Amino acid sequence: MALVSRPRAPLWLGRLSRRLCAQLRACAGTMARPRRFTVELPDCSLTHFILGDPADHPDARLTALLGPPGRSYALCVPLVPGRGCGPRVQAARRHQRLLQQLRQGPLQRCQLSKLLGYGPSDQAGAIQHGFLLRDPSDHPDTRRALLQLMASCQEAVQPQLAEFQADSQGLLWQRLWELRGEGEVQVDCACVLQAPEPHLHPLLPDLLNSVVFQDRDAARAVLEEPGQCLPWLTNAQRRSRKASSRSLPLKDWMPLSPPPCISQWRKIFDDEPTIIRRAFYSLGNYLVASEIAKESAKSPVIVDRYWHSTAAYAIATEVSGGLSFLPPAHHPVYQWPGDLLKPDLVLLLTVNPEERARRLLGRGLEKTKEEAELEANNVFRQKVEMTYQRMENPSCHLVDASASRERVLQTVLQLIQRAGH
Incomplete structure (x- = not known):
């Protein structure tokens, strides 16, 4: 109450072959720049992770959170560069449509959490909004439905689909996919590492x-x-x-x-x-x-x-x-x-x-x-x-x-x- 008195491609999360593990390590350096992510857990705590080099001491808690026996995916809405508030409004609309689609069909079986992607700087507009999907049953229809969702996107900028995998040594990897032509293409992969909690909420x-x-x-x-x-x-x-x-x-x-x-x-x-x-x-x-x-x-x-x-x-x-x-x-x-x-x-x-x-x-x-x-x-x-x-x-x-x-x-x-x- 206020008083005013005057005007004022299908992959399973099991163990990967040694050859594939080597391929994953080889492509770890292809990241254009580091990205940090934060996810809200059911107890209202936040966990932060970063994509980096496997030599940086991975955290077993992340593998337990995102790795087997289930399978985890991340969907992010890219923010197209532009002037004014236009890019934010457009990204917000894409994000809302994506949320509505994730609540339909076989994707309803997934546990849905907010995912924020952010860079090392504290610049406004650097936030990338998305979703973390956890399929406890690792059902093959889940990944198929996510790829169909990307294919049905009529916008110039598609959401980015990432898939989390654990290798035979317990390292957790994120593989990034894009649709090109009639199939999906892996465009990036990196090791998932625990990141220190930022001083302020990203x-x-x-x-x-x-x-x-x-x-x-x-x-x-x-x-x-x-x-x-x-x-x-x-x-x-x-x-x-x-x-x-x-x-x-x-x-x-x-x-x-x-x-x-x-x-x-x-x-x-x-x-x-x-x-x-x-x-x-x-x-x-x-x-x-x-x-x-x-x-x-x-x-x-x-x-x-x-x-x-x-x-x-x-x-x-x-x-x-x-x-x-x-x-x-x-x-x-x-x-x-x-x-x-x-x-x-x-x-x-x-x-x-x-x-x-x-x-x-x-x-x-x-x-x-x-x-x-x-x-x-x-x-x-x-x-x-x-x-x-x-x-x-x-x-x-x-x-x-x-x-x-x-x-x-x-x-x-x-x-x-x-x-x-």
Whole structure:
């Protein structure tokens, strides 16, 4: 809650022949440049590996994770070089289509995990999104289905298919395949080695302007990419200007984020790739700001959710792993956008999980996707709360809302008075 009072080719994972092992070692030096990868495990920990030379002491844990008795594959969506946010939007769409295909047919038997490919530098835009597939039964139809998926790709840039194999000496290898003509061709192979954990989550350089937007223009640019349709935005802005001319008392004027003028498109954008969905919610905050700007000059305005909520859920959702992998305190991603109307006071009402479940049940309404996730996933709930607490300029004032309404109201009024309102 925010208070504003003034404007602001088929291969099996068994043992390989000595001759094939020698061939694998011989091709290990063909890597154009090293790539690092990270995978989120079921316990919310992250494991990192790198493609390199087998002399660099392989780790048996990786062989256990990716090697036999099952078989593991990696599918990555290459990021085509280009200017602006266009390449990110296109890659996000390819990634989403790929996810939908992986959840169909024989590929449903695979255990699916997020896979991030990243380089040694911390440059934004260097992240390669993909999937790690683990087939515990090593079924021959799995690899066949993956090759068919690549063949059916109508885009100029195909996803990259990698296959993990263990040799007779326990070394784990990744073989990279491409479709050329009527068959698949191995274009690279390298030894899979344990990589040291990076100082910060590899996704952090990409958070700004792909998950959390620094300003309105950055969010709008995503939705103005070729292929996007923006008549809804024009209509929403017109309605926003019309709504801002109203004069309503505080108890009747409590705008929501996203505002009603674009809420009819919420379900559509919830099905869009992450960067498009986050841009939609980000622009919703600016529309809310235009609605409250005029009213806040006359009397205080309370907003139910605002930028803090948009950013907190985006960060907690997109940054894989547990609490320790969130952006550190004072990271730029926690800073309020400079061009967005800033609240004078932000209150974060909290209750324990049991009380929240009881109140939701008492509403008699269907749970939202976010509410269901908060209830089912304790780690996700903790990440959301920690992200809220790290917000700055302005920060969130925590209010224990488990007490009676009257007591909570008194606490809130005291905080408002201390803030000088």
